[in-house]
Amino acid sequence: MKARALQFLPSAQIQVIPNGVDLERFSPAAAEKRPGELRLLTVGRLSVTKRLPLLLEMMELLRAPGAKVYLTVVGGGALEAELRQQLDRRNLRDMVTLLGRREGGEMPEIYRQHDIFVSASMQEGMSNAMLEAMASGLPIVTTRCEGVDELIADNGIVVEDSRPQTLAAAVRKLADDPALRQAMSLAARKKAESFGWDRAAEAYLQLYAKVK
Secondary structure, three states, rough: OOOHHOOOOOOOOOOOOOOOOOOOOOOOOOOOOOOEEEEEEEEOOOHHHHHHEEEEEHHHHHOOOOOEEEEEOOOOOHHHHHHHHHHOOOOOOOEEEEEEEHHHHHHHHHHHHEEEOOOOOOOOOHHHHHHHHOOOOOOOEOOOOOHHHHHHOOOOOEEOOOHHHHHHHHHHHHHOHHHHHHHHHHHOOOOOOOOHHHHHHHHHHHHHHHHH
């Protein structure tokens, strides 16, 4: 009965308007960042779907004598206490900083202080944090999930399996190749420019003109 009912559902055209990003607020850093250091950033709720323990395992693998690799986690949520305990158990306090939730006005400078945006999320829509990172000139390293294909091309690395070893290898690839990292930084900003709020607003106006 259900299958037969589906045959009579009306068809409809659906127009998808992507999220927008403020290209003036979020922009690349003007000055060169700390030479010899690699600063990773992830932004989002501290929830199970973000798979933050994967990023902590990744940081353990990136630990090496003389290596200056750091991860900043921005966001609040139910897992904050557990993550702080994991930092102690894994001896990662010197490599990982949990900043907690930050106000929107603080975020542009936070992005500019970092080099690469990382994500281990198991599901996303179109990630606003990823768009803001791209607009700030950050290459992206992410696990594959819904919404990634629209944002990542030559501006980042999408890993096909959700293992800390794979994420660490992607970060090392960018760490060992500054020219590639710079190329991806420029590509990230260029890609973000196609998601500026002016284009999103124009898309809404065109849609409104069709249906009014």
